Amino acid sequence: MDDMTIIAAASIISAGITMGIGAVGPGLGQGRAVAGALSALAQQPDAASTITRTLFVGLAMIESMAIYCFVISMILIFANPFWNHVIAQAAGK
Amino acid sequence: MRLSSDQLVFWQHGFIKLDGTIVYTWALMLVLAAGSWLITRRFTAELTVSRWQCAVEIIVINIKKQIEEVGLRQSAKYLAFVGTLFLFIAIANIFTIVPGYEPPTGSLSTTAALAICVFVAVPLYGIQERGWRGYLKSYTEPTIIMLPFNIMGELSRTLALAVRLFGNMMSGTMILGILFIITPFIFPTIMSLLGLLTGMVQAYIFSILALVYIAAAIGPDQASSENKGAQPRT
Numbered sequence: 001m002d003d004m005t006i007i008a009a010a011s012i013i014s015a016g017i018t019m020g021i022g023a024v025g026p027g028l029g030q031g032r033a034v035a036g037a038l039s040a041l042a043q044q045p046d047a048a049s050t051i052t053r054t055l056f057v058g059l060a061m062i063e064s065m066a067i068y069c070f071v072i073s074m075i076l077i078f079a080n081p082f083w084n085h086v087i088a089q090a091a092g093k
Numbered sequence: 094m095r096l097s098s099d100q101l102v103f104w105q106h107g108f109i110k111l112d113g114t115i116v117y118t119w120a121l122m123l124v125l126a127a128g129s130w131l132i133t134r135r136f137t138a139e140l141t142v143s144r145w146q147c148a149v150e151i152i153v154i155n156i157k158k159q160i161e162e163v164g165l166r167q168s169a170k171y172l173a174f175v176g177t178l179f180l181f182i183a184i185a186n187i188f189t190i191v192p193g194y195e196p197p198t199g200s201l202s203t204t205a206a207l208a209i210c211v212f213v214a215v216p217l218y219g220i221q222e223r224g225w226r227g228y229l230k231s232y233t234e235p236t237i238i239m240l241p242f243n244i245m246g247e248l249s250r251t252l253a254l255a256v257r258l259f260g261n262m263m264s265g266t267m268i269l270g271i272l273f274i275i276t277p278f279i280f281p282t283i284m285s286l287l288g289l290l291t292g293m294v295q296a297y298i299f300s301i302l303a304l305v306y307i308a309a310a311i312g313p314d315q316a317s318s319e320n321k322g323a324q325p326r327t
Contacts, residue, residue, distance in 0.1 A: 053162065053301065060298040064253055067260030074267065 004086050011080050015073040022069025029062045097200040097263060114200040121185055121197065152180075156300075163304045171307060174214055178207065179300035186262065186292025189285065196292070199262035201255065208255035211303045212247070219310030231312065254302060261295045 037055040041048060101113030132145040142150075156176045160168040185198045197203045219228040232243045265288035272281045 049162070053159075056294065057298060057301055057305070060257065060294075060302070064257040064260070067257055067264070070264055071256060071260045074263070 004090070007080075007082050007086055011076045011083060015076040018069050018073045018076070022073075023066055026062050026066040029065075030059055033058050033062060097259075098195040098197060099200045099202060101195065113195055114197045114203055117185075117195060118197040118203065121181065121188065125180065125184060159301070160304060163301070164308050165304065165311070171218070171304065174210075175300050175304055175307075178210070178303060179296055182207070182258070182296035182299055183293060186296055187289060189265070189288060189292065195266065196262050198258055198292075198295075199266055201259045204255040204259040204262075207258070207299070208251045211254060211306065212251040214303075215247075215306045215310045218307050219312075222311045227312070228310065231310070250302075250306070254299065258295055258299055261291055265291060 033055065037051055040051050044051075098113030098117060102110055103113065103116055104111040129149070132149055135143060136146055137143075153172070153176065156179060157168045157172055160171055160175060165171055182198055185196050188194050189196050198207075216228065219231070222228075223231070233240050265284075268284055269281055269288065272284055
């Protein structure tokens, strides 16, 4: 394999792996957070507004991990700096 | 495939570039400013008010209520800043139902600018409330060892604020684009509905996080007295 193929293959595969592994952790975390919030809601329905607000903020915090992974995988696929470098070199030759 | 509206260039002359982000941001600002001017021009204090006045009052009062629930008693002081953030992001995300429109919040430059606004406003409010010494002292709490970590936290949460909004909005348009290639009719509609929901939630979260940061910078004195006042309600 030449350099170009290696870079392309590594980018695509690692984009998939990034998204795959990066979705597991936040998924588990969000599930735990929602479960905790639901049991809290069942115990104290009066505090629903506070619990919901805190839950949303917490979910956003957890979700941002998955979003970082998504952004990185999108950069690897659509705006890959290494790939652009290779393309520029190939064009220069 | 375009990653953001930055790459949609309308007009270019030398290094001056008029890209989609700028055009749509200015269009939104026009809509917001003209809309609020049209509505507030006919405000009355009489018993019967117009529909639009009622809508605006509901929005403003609810934002104020949210600010008070976070624990900031002088909600009027923060209403302008946080309300503007919320309204801009919410309108920017909701306008995705208009065909041909791309949300400016789906570009990292817009979200970074908004996050930097929060990054600057938080210390300003903190200094205004506690004074220079009090605010700077809050970085060394609980011990002086925590100083670098507090500063790092300040920077990283600004980055997180920007990338979170950008990633959510960008992923919305990206998923729509991919689904239009695979399954053209039904699924994109459902996903764009979901995108509207995500947009509203992100606008809410952005402004709530800004409020939480402001409340943390202002210090626990205000928050604790607020809790005392809110105790009988629960």
